[in-house]
Structures are given as structure tokens and as C-alpha cells.
Amino acid sequence: MLEKGPARAMQTKTVLVGSLPVGGNSPLSIQSMWKKPLSGLTEELVAEVGGLASLGCDILRFAVPDMGSAEVLGGLARRVAIPLVADIHFDHKLALRCMDFPIAKIRINPGNIGARWKVEEVVRKALDKNIPIRVGVNHGSLPKHLADEADSAAAMVKAAEEEIEVLESLGFGNIVISLKSSDTESTVAANRLFARRFAYPLHIGVTEAGPLIPGVVRSTLAFSSLLAEGIGNTLRVSLSDTSEAEVLTAREILSALGLRKKGIRLVSCPRCGRAGFDVHGFLAKTQRRLMALDKNLTVAVMGCVVNGPGEARHADLGITGAGNKAMIFRRGQMVRSLPEEEAIEFFFAELDGM
Amino acid sequence: MLEKGPARAMQTKTVLVGSLPVGGNSPLSIQSMWKKPLSGLTEELVAEVGGLASLGCDILRFAVPDMGSAEVLGGLARRVAIPLVADIHFDHKLALRCMDFPIAKIRINPGNIGARWKVEEVVRKALDKNIPIRVGVNHGSLPKHLADEADSAAAMVKAAEEEIEVLESLGFGNIVISLKSSDTESTVAANRLFARRFAYPLHIGVTEAGPLIPGVVRSTLAFSSLLAEGIGNTLRVSLSDTSEAEVLTAREILSALGLRKKGIRLVSCPRCGRAGFDVHGFLAKTQRRLMALDKNLTVAVMGCVVNGPGEARHADLGITGAGNKAMIFRRGQMVRSLPEEEAIEFFFAELDGM
Numbered sequence: 168m169l170e171k172g173p174a175r176a177m178q179t180k181t182v183l184v185g186s187l188p189v190g191g192n193s194p195l196s197i198q199s200m201w202k203k204p205l206s207g208l209t210e211e212l213v214a215e216v217g218g219l220a221s222l223g224c225d226i227l228r229f230a231v232p233d234m235g236s237a238e239v240l241g242g243l244a245r246r247v248a249i250p251l252v253a254d255i256h257f258d259h260k261l262a263l264r265c266m267d268f269p270i271a272k273i274r275i276n277p278g279n280i281g282a283r284w285k286v287e288e289v290v291r292k293a294l295d296k297n298i299p300i301r302v303g304v305n306h307g308s309l310p311k312h313l314a315d316e317a318d319s320a321a322a323m324v325k326a327a328e329e330e331i332e333v334l335e336s337l338g339f340g341n342i343v344i345s346l347k348s349s350d351t352e353s354t355v356a357a358n359r360l361f362a363r364r365f366a367y368p369l370h371i372g373v374t375e376a377g378p379l380i381p382g383v384v385r386s387t388l389a390f391s392s393l394l395a396e397g398i399g400n401t402l403r404v405s406l407s408d409t410s411e412a413e414v415l416t417a418r419e420i421l422s423a424l425g426l427r428k429k430g431i432r433l434v435s436c437p438r439c440g441r442a443g444f445d446v447h448g449f450l451a452k453t454q455r456r457l458m459a460l461d462k463n464l465t466v467a468v469m470g471c472v473v474n475g476p477g478e479a480r481h482a483d484l485g486i487t488g489a490g491n492k493a494m495i496f497r498r499g500q501m502v503r504s505l506p507e508e509e510a511i512e513f514f515f516a517e518l519d520g521m
Numbered sequence: 522m523l524e525k526g527p528a529r530a531m532q533t534k535t536v537l538v539g540s541l542p543v544g545g546n547s548p549l550s551i552q553s554m555w556k557k558p559l560s561g562l563t564e565e566l567v568a569e570v571g572g573l574a575s576l577g578c579d580i581l582r583f584a585v586p587d588m589g590s591a592e593v594l595g596g597l598a599r600r601v602a603i604p605l606v607a608d609i610h611f612d613h614k615l616a617l618r619c620m621d622f623p624i625a626k627i628r629i630n631p632g633n634i635g636a637r638w639k640v641e642e643v644v645r646k647a648l649d650k651n652i653p654i655r656v657g658v659n660h661g662s663l664p665k666h667l668a669d670e671a672d673s674a675a676a677m678v679k680a681a682e683e684e685i686e687v688l689e690s691l692g693f694g695n696i697v698i699s700l701k702s703s704d705t706e707s708t709v710a711a712n713r714l715f716a717r718r719f720a721y722p723l724h725i726g727v728t729e730a731g732p733l734i735p736g737v738v739r740s741t742l743a744f745s746s747l748l749a750e751g752i753g754n755t756l757r758v759s760l761s762d763t764s765e766a767e768v769l770t771a772r773e774i775l776s777a778l779g780l781r782k783k784g785i786r787l788v789s790c791p792r793c794g795r796a797g798f799d800v801h802g803f804l805a806k807t808q809r810r811l812m813a814l815d816k817n818l819t820v821a822v823m824g825c826v827v828n829g830p831g832e833a834r835h836a837d838l839g840i841t842g843a844g845n846k847a848m849i850f851r852r853g854q855m856v857r858s859l860p861e862e863e864a865i866e867f868f869f870a871e872l873d874g875m
Contacts, residue, residue, distance in 0.1 A: 202792045230794035254793070256827055307831035314831070349788040349821075349832060351777055375823065375832055377787045378804050380766060383734060384773040387741040407789040407800050407822070412734060419738040423705055433731045434703040435761040438556045439608070440584035446761050450732050467703075468761070469729065473610055477661035477668070478703060478729055 179368045179400060182299045182343055184226055185250030185271030189343060189401045190368025195394075195426055196225035196401040197417040198370070199410040200254070205229060205239040212239075213246050220249040221459050223430065224414045226401065228252035228274065231261050241268030252301070259285035266292045272343065274301040277333040278310050278326070290337045299341040302330040304357075305374050306348035319348060320356035327361060342367045343401070347374035351389045362398045371399035382406040383416050390420050415458060431457045434478055435468040442470030444488020444507065453511060457518075464521060467496075483521060486514055497521075533722045533754060536653045536697055538580055539604030539625030543697060543755045544722025549748070549780055550755040551771040552580035552724070553764040554608070559583060559593040566593075567600050574603040575813050577784065578768045580755065582606035582628065585615050595622030606655070613639035620646045626697065628655040631687040632664050632680070644691045653695040656684040658711075659728050660702035673702060674710035681715060696721045697755070701728035705743045716752045726757035736760035737770050744774050769812060785811045788832055789822040796824030798842020798861065807865060811872075818875060821850075830855075837875060840868055851875075 181191030189196055199219060205212075216227060231237050231253045241264070244251045250271030255262045259280050262273050273293065277286045293300055304326045306319055316322035323346045334342055344367045346357040354373050362369060373389045376382035386404045393399045404416040421427035433454070438446050446468050457466060467482035469475035472489055476496070479485025485496035493510040495503045497517055505513060535545030543550055553573060559566075570581060585591050585607045595618070598605045604625030609616045613634045616627050627647065631640045647654055658680045660673055670676035677700045688696060698721045700711040708727050716723060727743045730736035740758045747753045758770040775781035787808070792800050800822050811820060821836035823829035826843055830850070833839025839850035847864040849857045851871055859867060 200791060200793050202794075202796075204794045232795045236794060256795075305828050305831075307828040307835065309831070375788045375790045375821070375828065377789045378808055379733065380737060380769050381773045381777075381787055382791075383737040384741050384770065384777055387738050388745055388777055391742055391745070405791040407791055407804055413791070415734050416738065419735045423735075423738055423742055433735055434729045435731045436729045437554060437736075437759040437761055437767070439554050440556070440558045440590060441586045441610075442556075450761055454732055467729070474659050474661040474729065477659075477663070481661065 179366050180340075182341055182368050183297075184252070184299060184343075184401075185269075187225060187250050187271070189370075193400070195399065195421060197223055197414055197421070198226035198228060198252075198401055198403045199224050199413040200228040200230070200403065200405075202410060205231070205236040205243075208239050208242040208246075212243065216243065216247050216249060219410055219414060220247070222411060222414045223418045224249065224410070226250050226252060226271070227410075228254050230254045231265060232256075234261065234264060237261050237264040241265060241270070244269045244271075257281075259289050262289045263292055266296050266298055270298060272299045272301055274303050276302055276304070277330050286333060287337060290334060290339045293341070294339055297341070299343055300334065300339065301343040301345060301370055302327060302334070303345045303370075304330070304347070306350070306353065307375065319350070319353040320360055323348065323353070323357040324360045324364070331365070331367070343370050344368070345370040345372060345403075347372050347405075349373065349375040349377075351385045354389050355392045358393055358398050359396065362396075368400040369398060370401045370403060372403040372405050374405050376405050377407060379406055379408045379412060382408065386416060387420055391424060394424055394426060411455075418458075428463055429461060431460050431462060432465045433457065433468065434465060434482060436470045436474065436478075438470050441473060442488065443490060444470045444475075444486075444493060446470045446488075449486070449511070453514075456515070460518065462518070462521060464518070466518075484514070484517055486510060533720050534694075536695055536722050537651075538606070538653060538697075538755075539623075541579060541604050541625070543724075547754070549753065549775060550579035551577055551768055551775070552582060552606075552755055552757045553578050553767040554582040554757065554759075555584070556764060559585070559590040559597075562593050562596040562600070566597065570597065570601050570603065573764055573768060574601070576765060576768050577772045578603065578764070580604050580606060580625070581764075582608050582757075584608045585619060586610075588615065588618060591615050591618040594619060595624070598623045598625075611635075613643050616643045617646055620650050620652055624652060626653045626655055628657050630656055630658070631684050640687060641691060644688060644693045647695070648693055651695070653697055654688065654693070655697040655699060655724055656681060656688070657699045657724070658684070658701070660704070660707065661729065673704070673707040674714055677702065677707070677711040678714045678718070681719075685719070685721070697724050698722070699724040699726060699757075701726050701759075703727065703729040703731075705739045708743050709746045712747055712752050713750065716750075722754040723752060724755045724757060725753035726759050728759050730759050731761060733760055733762045733766060736762065740770060741774055745778060748778055748780060765809075782817055783815060785814050785816060786819045787811065787822065788819060788836060790824045790828065790832075792824050795827060796842065797844060798824045798829075798840075798847060800824045800842075803840070803865070807868075810869070814872065816872070816875060818872070820872075838868070838871055840864060
């Protein structure tokens with residue numbers, strides 16, 4: 168068993184998820200999970216997956232509940248560059264089939280696959296194809312003998328340890344681990360405890376974190392605690408919302424913690440009774456386009472003359488309302504005052520040149 | 522000048538905002554700011570303000586850019602129980618007029634009011650009416666002589682100090698302070714520096730924090746750092762989104778930090794290709810109703826049989842999909858399996874009895 172000293176990200180093993188390294192000194196990667204059934208390999212599916220990748224999704228996971236889904240996922244893996252992960256429960260044949268395709272990782276818990284020979288078949292094929300396995304321990308689905316343990320963090324680590332022992336006994340060490348609870352504190356405690364004892368890379372996340380607001384709050388709290396201690400190698404924000412929201416949240420957490428340099432940093436005002444410029448409307452029309460830009464810039468979108476010009480001046484590019492005009496600031500200089508309806512295109516034209 | 526030792530919330534003064542104590546040992550209060558112009562005292566306005574209060578908004582602030590707004594706000598203050606704050610820039614007559622009504626606090630920066638005699642008039646009336654003043658220092662609108670200071674936290678504290686000196690020189694100490702930047706780190710640094718030197722209660726917030734996701738992430742990071750040190754007495758989450766979202770975010774941050782006991786804690790799954798039950802749809806229909814409940818319960822809304830029954834069993838009330846049925850769990854026991862379309866009413870009927 169791989170043991171290590173004080174928890175530091177760089178002390179974990181490195182696992183290759185497709186061609187993407189996870190763990191060791193690799194950059195933190197962002198992942199999400201597909202929210203819909205895999206009903207067919209359509210151009211729309213290929214385009215949507217590409218769109219998520221362009222927003223910053225580094226790894227994308229799919230539930231594979233049946234053989235039809237395995238076929239679609241396999242076909243998709245041949246079409247897209249982003250590493251795809253097959254998430255499988257109960258049926259080892261699904262895992263075997265997925266590994267006939269260029270799948271980057273499988274997520275499977277040996278404990279819910281059943282008979283030892285089934286696990287052995289899966290592990291043998293994963294070894295043969297050099298495909299890593301993520302063992303995903305969730306507090307909501309612990310094995311029966313651990314489900315009622317008072318110390319939920321210890322119970323989760325124990326569950327992971329039992330799964331790891333099965334894999335290691337078969338000579339398999341190409342492992343990523345996750346320990347998730349819907350409770351922030353026990354998620355943090357379980358990952359901390361695990362990182363002290365094992366050197367396998369950690370996929371971190373708060374599971375069933377809730378709708379957008381609670382989910383973002385809980386994920387931010389858990390990730391900021393863990394990442395400050397160097398724990399966590401790949402991140403999944405889990406929201407009862409879109410995958411785009413999950414990816415943007417992870418990006419934002421990493422940016423705010425200074426762990427990600429790429430991408431637009433948006434500063435924008437909450438709007439109040441003073442606002443002349445429709446900040447919410449401008450953001451609704453432009454936010455996705457802004458977030459897909461691969462530039463490292465601060466952009467300010469402000470509503471009025473109280474804080475607007477000040478914030479807009481501190482940003483690389485700023486827009487603020489004044490009367491029925493929009494003023495555009497570029498690195499501290501007002502470059503144009505123009506009617507609101509012409510502002511969006513001028514704004515993006517300026518960004519293009521930066 | 523009020524000085525104090527190590528920063529601890531309980532060492533601040535207590536200021537009464539209407540009848541709500543802020544600072545000292547008072548509970549942390551949540552505030553928001555109205556997003557629309559105050560164009561008339563309508564029943565709709567009264568109802569919307571009441572709705573925000575029922576979600577957990579303890580204090581509500583309004584921009585007062587003109588005399589018409591002052592009249593509407595004054596009329597509103599006579600109609601609602603929640604303490605209302607008038608936010609005024611530039612024109613001291615607006616502040617004077619607001620204080621003819623039962624306004625709970627005014628936010629005004631002496632520095633942008635102009636001549637000393639104008640500030641004196643405002644302060645005299647605030648003293649007379651026992652109305653506190655919040656001085657709100659924003660990094661985006663620092664006075665000219667401080668705007669280009671390299672140490673933004675020190676510049677913000679210096680700006681606050683200068684405003685406080687004006688008020689104290691007029692014998693006024695009924696003060697709340699805020700120091701906000703759109704940058705999380707300088708917001709934390711400024712509040713920390715201020716709390717070490719002054720005992721006035723702090724209204725904390727990251728200003729122009731952006732649209733929903735960046736705003737929630739940045740506010741969560743700033744508040745969790747400050748509140749862990751006992752800094753912060755009243756909270757404003759500032760989002761380019763609705764006031765409801767601001768209040769729910771503040772609630773969620775306090776709950777996740779164990780600083781707020783009231784209210785429903787929602788656990789819900791992100792949905793994936795396995796999900797039979799429409800978690801997102803169920804939440805869209807029920808989330809606001811759930812959030813307005815004044816009960817201290819954990820509610821789980823889950824999509825499928827992998828983690829669903831486990832999480833639903835750990836919750837006070839849980840709902841999870843299985844095939845085209847919804848199963849309802851009450852404190853670990855399955856109490857009903859019923860068609861999805863009948864689930865919402867049964868679910869709330871159960872909650873009513875808890």
C-alpha cells in the first residue's frame with residue numbers, strides 16, 4: 168500500500184487520464200458529469216461536449232447504466248479530444264464493453280460489482296489497456312457494515328481502503344480515489360484523513376451539494392479548505408444545475424484561490440435603484456461568450472456613476488452606464504461613449520485586440 | 522476613537538438598526554439591496570419586501586438618488602416591519618428628508634456630501650433621531666488622494682478613518698462601517714486591519730462580486746475567512762442577480778459555517794444519465810417554498826437508486842426516484858411510494874407535520 172507523510176498534492180502518484188496527468192505536480196483539472204441519458208451519438212452531443220471543454224472542462228464523466236449507453240459513449244470517445252470517463256455500477260459487463268473504446272478512466276466500486284471473478288475480469292482488462300480506475304466512495308452509499316459508523320470520515324476512508332485492497336491484491340495500482348459526502352465538514356475530514364495515509368490522487372467533491380447556491384457555497388468551502396492543505400488533484404463541483412455551471416464554479420474557485428490564471432475575471436455590480444445601465448441584461452447576453460475567451464483579463468460591467476468609472480478604470484476592459492450611454496474604458500482610459508445597443512459589439516471588438 | 526484588542530465580534534459596539542441590534546453579541550444579520558428604482562409605493566412593492574424578509578433578509582437597503590425615491594422609501598418604512606436603510610450619495614437634502622420617516626439607518630460617506638455645514642446638518646438630525654450612519658468605503662470610489670495607493674487595504678482603512686474622524690468630531694459615534702473591494706483578498710485584509718483598530722460594527726461584503734457563480738464563490742471565500750476570525754456583524758452578498766439570491770447565499774454561508782441554525786438544509790443530486798426522477802424540475806417547483814419554511818430540517822431530493830435511498834434515509838425528509846415512482850422517506854423510513862405528479866403535495870404535507 169502506498170503510504171506517505173504530511174499531505175501534499177505533489178506527493179501523490181500521477182495517473183494518466185487519457186493523455187491528461189492527474190496527481191503529482193500536474194495542474195488541478197476540472198471535471199463534470201453529463202446530465203442526460205446517452206440515447207444516441209448525435210452531432211449535437213459532440214458539439215455540446217466540445218462546448219463544455221472550451222469552457223474549461225478537462226474531464227467529462229458519463230453514467231453508463233446499460234449497454235446502449237456504453238456503445239454511444241464509446242463512439243463519442245472516438246470523436247472528441249476531452250478524456251471521457253465511464254461511471255458504472257452493478258454490471259461488470261458494461262465496464263468491459265467500455266474498455267473496448269478509447270475511454271480514459273472508469274469509475275467503478277469493486278464492492279458493488281459482485282463476485283470476485285467479475286472484478287478480476289474488469290481489473291485485468293484495465294491493466295491490459297492501461298486505463299485507470301476511480302473508486303468513488305459516497306457517504307450515501309457506504310457498504311452495510313460501515314453505513315452506521317458514527318465517524319463518517321473514518322467510515323468513508325475505511326470503505327476506500329477495502330476497495331483499494333481488492334484492486335491492489337490483483338496487482339492494480341492505477342487508481343484515483345474520491346470520498347464524498349453531502350456534508351462539507353465530513354468531506355473535508357475524510358479527504359484529509361485519506362491524504363495522510365495514501366498517495367493515490369484525489370478527485371475531490373461535495374456530493375449532492377444541492378441546487379446552485381447551496382452547491383456553490385458548500386463546494387467553495389470544502390475546496391478552499393482542502394486545496395489550502397495541498398489536498399485534491401482533480402475537482403468536481405456537483406450541482407443540481409447545468410454542467411456549464413459546475414465547470415464555471417470550479418474555474419471560479421481555482422481563480423479566486425490563485426490556482427488558475429487563465430480566463431476572464433468578471434467584476435460586475437449588483438444593480439440598485441441608481442443603475443442606468445442594464446448590467447443583468449448585458450451579462451445575460453455576454454457571460455457565456457466572455458467565459459469561453461482564453462485570455463487572462465479583468466472585465467468590469469458596472470451600472471452607474473457611483474462606483475462604475477472607478478471599477479471600470481481598474482479593469483483591463485470596463486463598461487459602465489451613464490445616462491443612456493455606455494462608456495467603455497480600456498486599461499484606465501475612456502475609449503468610447505456610445506449608445507447601449509452598440510456597446511456589445513464594440514466591447515468584444517476591443518477584447519479581441521487585447 | 523474606539524480602539525480594541527484582538528479582533529472579536531463581541532468586542533464591537535452594538536448599534537441599533539431600527540430595533541435590530543448589530544454588533545456586540547448580536548446574531549449576524551443578513552441584508553440585501555433593492556435592485557429597482559423606487560417609482561411608487563405599490564402593494565406589489567410592500568409584498569416583495571415582505572417576501573424577502575420571510576426568506577431571511579433582516580435589513581434592506583435602497584438607493585435614494587432623488588427626492589421622489591425618498592418619499593416612496595419613507596412611506597414604505599411606515600408599512601413594513603423589516604428595518605430599511607437609505608443609501609445616499611452627493612445630496613445631503615435626501616438624507617435629511619429620509620430621516621423624517623422611520624428609516625433604520627442611513628448610508629452616507631461624509632466625503633462625498635460636500636461642504637462641512639451639510640455634513641453637520643445630516644449628523645445633527647441623525648443624532649436627534651438616534652439613526653445610525655453606515656460609512657461605506659468602496660475600493661472603486663476611494664477619495665482621489667487615496668485612489669492610487671499600492672496597499673489597497675490600508676487605503677480603504679485610511680478612507681474609513683477619515684470619514685469616522687469627521688463624524689466623531691461632531692460627537693457622533695452611532696456608526697457602522699463597511700470596507701469593500703471587488704477583490705476577495707483585499708476585502709479580507711481591509712476588514713481585518715480595521716477590526717484590529719476600531720470597535721465599530723462591520724458590515725461585510727465583496728462589492729461588484731459579479732454574476733451569480735463568481736459572486737457566490739468570492740463572497741463565500743471572504744466571509745468564511747472573516748467570520749472564522751470573528752470579524753463581521755452584518756452581511757451583504759452582492760450579486761448581479763436577484764435580492765432573493767443574495768439572501769439565500771448569505772443564509773447558506775452562515776448555515777454551512779454553523780452560524781445559523783434556522784431553515785431547511787437542501788441536499789440534492791446533480792442528475793446524471795441514470796436519473797429517473799426529475800430532480801431539477803422538482804427543485805425548480807419547490808425550492809422557494811422550501812426556503813421560506815422556518816424549520817430546522819435536512820431535506821434530500823435525489824434522482825436514482827445509486828445514492829438516493831441512502832441520502833434520503835439520512836435526511837429528515839427525503840424524496841428519491843425509482844422507475845416512474847417517487848419514494849418518500851421520513852427519518853429513515855420509507856413512508857410512501859407514489860406517482861411523481863402526486864409527490865409534491867404529499868411531500869409538503871409531510872413537512873408541515875414535522
